[in-house]
Amino acid sequence: MPDFDLSQPQRQSVVGVGVIFFQKVRKAFNLILSILVLQFGVKADLTSFWFGGAIGLVFIGLLVVAILTYRNFYFYALGDAFIIEKGVFSREKVNVPFERIQTVNINQNIIQRILGVVGLKIDTAGSSGQELEIAALPKSVARHIQSFLMEHKEAVLDEGTENTKESSPSKGERRALMELNLMDLVKIGLTENHLKTAGILFAIINGYFWQFQDYFAEYTEEIFNDKAGWLSYWTMMLPLIIIATFIGIALFSVVQSILRFYDLRFYCDQEGVKLESGLLKRAEYQIPENKIQLIKWSTNPLRKLVGYKTVVVKQASSVQLNDKLSVMIPACREEQLERILSNFFPEKKQSEFQDYPAQTWFQFQLILIFAIIPALFFCFLGYFESPFYLVALIWFGLASILSYQYAKSMTLKSNQEVIQLHRGWMFPQCIYLNYYKLQNIQFKQNVFQKRRSLAHLVLHTAAGSHKMWQMDEKQAMEIYNYALYKIESAEKSWM
Amino acid sequence: MEFKNNTISLEQLPQIESVAFQKLNKEYLWMRITFMVSLYLILLSSALIYNYFTEKFDWWLLPALLSFFLLWLLTVEIVGFKIKGYALRERDISYKSGWVFFSMTSVPFNRIQHSEVTQGPFERMFDLAKVKVYTAGGSGSDISIVGLNEVEANQLKEHINTLSSKHA
Numbered sequence: 001m002p003d004f005d006l007s008q009p010q011r012q013s014v015v016g017v018g019v020i021f022f023q024k025v026r027k028a029f030n031l032i033l034s035i036l037v038l039q040f041g042v043k044a045d046l047t048s049f050w051f052g053g054a055i056g057l058v059f060i061g062l063l064v065v066a067i068l069t070y071r072n073f074y075f076y077a078l079g080d081a082f083i084i085e086k087g088v089f090s091r092e093k094v095n096v097p098f099e100r101i102q103t104v105n106i107n108q109n110i111i112q113r114i115l116g117v118v119g120l121k122i123d124t125a126g127s128s129g130q131e132l133e134i135a136a137l138p139k140s141v142a143r144h145i146q147s148f149l150m151e152h153k154e155a156v157l158d159e160g161t162e163n164t165k166e167s168s169p170s171k172g173e174r175r176a177l178m179e180l181n182l183m184d185l186v187k188i189g190l191t192e193n194h195l196k197t198a199g200i201l202f203a204i205i206n207g208y209f210w211q212f213q214d215y216f217a218e219y220t221e222e223i224f225n226d227k228a229g230w231l232s233y234w235t236m237m238l239p240l241i242i243i244a245t246f247i248g249i250a251l252f253s254v255v256q257s258i259l260r261f262y263d264l265r266f267y268c269d270q271e272g273v274k275l276e277s278g279l280l281k282r283a284e285y286q287i288p289e290n291k292i293q294l295i296k297w298s299t300n301p302l303r304k305l306v307g308y309k310t311v312v313v314k315q316a317s318s319v320q321l322n323d324k325l326s327v328m329i330p331a332c333r334e335e336q337l338e339r340i341l342s343n344f345f346p347e348k349k350q351s352e353f354q355d356y357p358a359q360t361w362f363q364f365q366l367i368l369i370f371a372i373i374p375a376l377f378f379c380f381l382g383y384f385e386s387p388f389y390l391v392a393l394i395w396f397g398l399a400s401i402l403s404y405q406y407a408k409s410m411t412l413k414s415n416q417e418v419i420q421l422h423r424g425w426m427f428p429q430c431i432y433l434n435y436y437k438l439q440n441i442q443f444k445q446n447v448f449q450k451r452r453s454l455a456h457l458v459l460h461t462a463a464g465s466h467k468m469w470q471m472d473e474k475q476a477m478e479i480y481n482y483a484l485y486k487i488e489s490a491e492k493s494w495m
Numbered sequence: 496m497e498f499k500n501n502t503i504s505l506e507q508l509p510q511i512e513s514v515a516f517q518k519l520n521k522e523y524l525w526m527r528i529t530f531m532v533s534l535y536l537i538l539l540s541s542a543l544i545y546n547y548f549t550e551k552f553d554w555w556l557l558p559a560l561l562s563f564f565l566l567w568l569l570t571v572e573i574v575g576f577k578i579k580g581y582a583l584r585e586r587d588i589s590y591k592s593g594w595v596f597f598s599m600t601s602v603p604f605n606r607i608q609h610s611e612v613t614q615g616p617f618e619r620m621f622d623l624a625k626v627k628v629y630t631a632g633g634s635g636s637d638i639s640i641v642g643l644n645e646v647e648a649n650q651l652k653e654h655i656n657t658l659s660s661k662h663a
Contacts, residue, residue, distance in 0.1 A: 485508050
């Protein structure tokens with residue numbers, strides 16, 4: 001897009017009015033809906049003349065606001081900063097220095113898709129709520145701005161330091177390392193952690209139920225009044241309801257996975273990672289190579305069955321567990337994972353890995369806490385109600401196996417450059433990171449551990465902290481000293 | 496220039512265990528004891544007054560519980576004081592503390608975001624201050640070195656700032 005001049009104030013595409021209008025409508029809809037429900041319950045007469053008139057007025061108002069928003073919205077580059085001017089009633093000028101820009105992402109929701117434009121999001125290093133959004137741009141312009149901003153950011157950062165930036169690799173089309181087809185998406189949906197979804201669903205329904213219980217009361221009272229019939233009815237229905245719920249959840253997960261991961265393309269090379277996906281709303285995430293802090297894979301029994309692992313590439317973030325800032329690949333085969341890892345950790349093959357397992361005491365500790373103590377509690381209950389003896393026995397058996405396997409799976413591995421931390425048996429997960437990406441390191445030991453020469457080690461990175469449990473004290477100290485040496489002698493910057 | 500890349504044996508690395516940690520000022524311990532004892536006295540008197548009017552418990556029960564609690568906290572504080580300390584090396588700063596739950600953290604200078612000196616009201620009374628060192632590794636990984644006198648704290652902060660900008 002050579003004729004696009006960022007040094008002059010620019011407006012977005014005219015169809016931006018439409019995009020902004022629908023954004024406002026969506027916000028207004030949520031607001032009005034909640035007010036309506038609170039004010040009139042479900043009894044409001046939605047067909048009345050006054051109601052229709054009010055809605056019409058709101059729509060016209062929103063359209064005017066959308067047009068004004070569009071007319072007053074300018075963006076341009078001036079000196080070392082990208083500037084956005086906006087505001088309907090009061091003018092606002094947002095000034096973002098190039099060096100503060102973290103990532104520039106291109107998104108496309110369904111309205112933008114219909115209108116043939118994309119949205120551009122600029123994340124800054126500041127606190128949340130600081131991100132800037134340009135609602136509607138032709139795709140080529142968005143790409144142009146994206147590369148313009150990233151290039152200028154690099155240029156500003158390189159100033160003063162050395163200017164020996166290698167010529168960036170060929171800017172030709174990057175080839176996707178992996179793509180997911182429809183079958184993969186169905187598999188992903190079916191192998192989600194359904195128990196977790198069920199839990200979340202239950203919490204949401206429960207929350208709504210209590211919030212609006214007055215409205216439900218009329219209906220529930222009738223059911224509750226017929227007590228005997230009610231009870232037999234539910235004992236029959238309950239298993240059916242549970243099965244139906246799980247089928248519903250599985251279907252929901254499949255639909256969600258198709259919406260979210262449709263036509264997923266994952267790119268991975270020397271420049272970093274990039275991921276595009278989505279059916280109605282096309283999202284794009286990218287992380288430059290030097291920003292990547294760690295790579296994590298995880299899986300669950302179902303997903304293991306179809307041979308997939310979930311991979312997350314994490315970058316530095318001030319807000320912990322902020323998934324918006326990490327790139328997630330829901331399903332990755334073993335050989336693809338291996339390629340991602342060897343791309344970012346070429347050092348992984350250069351030297352032997354050494355094992356630093358959690359000590360056997362950890363197994364006993366977990367069995368004590370999760371199997372023996374609860375089992376004793378159930379035995380105590382069994383004194384009053386004998387079926388609890390059976391519960392105690394089953395609990396003890398299952399919990400001991402799970403605790404034992406979990407404790408056994410806890411391992412830290414290290415070679416000269418890379419740390420690998422593995423944990424979990426049913427739900428295994430593993431993180432990989434370079435020593436020089438660590439921020440600092442912490443050694444923890446309570447009085448009981450001291451007697452047994454055991455210690456915990458916490459690896460603090462800019463993308464979260466990770467704890468290795470119950471190591472041998474000497475080995476923990478070994479890693480501690482080595483990590484400090486690697487951080488302090490590192491020539492590469494951690495970001 | 497000759498390029499060397501010898502294998503490093505772990506024994507050759509600098510060992511944090513063999514570093515002598517700088518102990519904290521005695522005033523810090525007195526400050527903590529004063530703080531606890533005054534809190535104890537406030538709680539004790541309110542407990543006695545409360546019981547005088549309501550007569551819910553035997554007269555000795557609440558004072559005994561409180562005294563036992565104070566004794567335990569004082570023991571932890573006094574034993575813990577001997578463990579607390581910081582160590583400055585050329586390239587990092589370490590802080591350790593905790594008797595029941597021991598913890599030691601080392602922050603390399605090339606990972607420090609910024610550092611600051613803070614002083615609470617009790618610390619001001621004893622002319623003490625603490626130095627907080629922040630990294631990008633989340634709140635759990637920041638260290639705060641307590642029990643320095645005010646001049647020392649400012650010197651330490653300056654020193655950390657100089658070294659962290661040198662190694663950045």
